[in-house]
Amino acid sequence: MKRSEINQIIRNAKDFLAEMNFKLPVWAEWSLEEWQNNKSEAQEIVENMLGWDITDFGSNDFSNRGLFLFTIRNGNPLHNSKPYAEKIMIVEENQETPMHFHWSKMEDIINRGGGNLVIELYNSTIDEDLDGTPVTVKIDSIPRTVPAGGKVILTPGESICLEQGVYHRFYGEPGKGKVLVGEVSAVNDDSSDNRFNTSVGRFPEIIEDEKPLHLLAADYRKML
Numbered sequence: 001m002k003r004s005e006i007n008q009i010i011r012n013a014k015d016f017l018a019e020m021n022f023k024l025p026v027w028a029e030w031s032l033e034e035w036q037n038n039k040s041e042a043q044e045i046v047e048n049m050l051g052w053d054i055t056d057f058g059s060n061d062f063s064n065r066g067l068f069l070f071t072i073r074n075g076n077p078l079h080n081s082k083p084y085a086e087k088i089m090i091v092e093e094n095q096e097t098p099m100h101f102h103w104s105k106m107e108d109i110i111n112r113g114g115g116n117l118v119i120e121l122y123n124s125t126i127d128e129d130l131d132g133t134p135v136t137v138k139i140d141s142i143p144r145t146v147p148a149g150g151k152v153i154l155t156p157g158e159s160i161c162l163e164q165g166v167y168h169r170f171y172g173e174p175g176k177g178k179v180l181v182g183e184v185s186a187v188n189d190d191s192s193d194n195r196f197n198t199s200v201g202r203f204p205e206i207i208e209d210e211k212p213l214h215l216l217a218a219d220y221r222k223m224l
Contacts, residue, residue, distance in 0.1 A: 007213040058201025075187040085188040089181040099169040099197040107185035110159040115176030122167040
């Protein structure tokens with residue numbers, strides 16, 4: 001992805017977050033110079049990969065296969081005892097996050113507002129393939145069972161609990177508008193806890209055609 005594309009995605013996200021009256025931490029607005037000046041005080045942010053996160057899953061087609069995320073809080077077993085994480089995400093109509101599950105992380109996905117979020121579900125087999133058995137999940141603590149590959153549609157205010165090993169793919173329902181999506185979970189590790197059903201790239205290679213508007217979490221180690 002080009003840095004200019006990432007910068008525009010961030011600008012668009014900031015506009016939508018403002019429209020939804022969702023506030024980010026103060027450090028979300030830091031420039032590179034402010035990061036460098038506050039590096040020693042911001043070690044938890046850097047170590048736990050908090051902040052801006054843009055991915056096209058290696059598709060080079062962010063609008064159809066991609067996701068905007070901002071990690072607000074996250075634990076790190078190497079550095080602290082915090083056992084939880086929280087993200088805010090923006091999902092466009094028909095913008096796919098590919099089929100995947102987590103080995104360690106249990107998570108709630110919440111429709112915080114905007115359009116509707118469509119989630120397709122499969123159980124996983126012992127060899128981590130898609131299983132053909134019905135899938136039982138909880139929607140706002142109420143059990144619901146769908147067939148393998150079945151869909152759950154979350155309207156604003158609704159949430160789904162996804163346990164470890166449950167494959168899920170999601171996108172915004174066509175005609176309903178972009179969706180503000182929350183995630184509350186156990187500690188998040190996007191480097192080692194994502195099992196995609198088909199091979200994808202989680203963190204994009206960036207072509208630096210302009211200066212970063214804001215650093216991505218993946219930028220910290222190379223730029224700070």
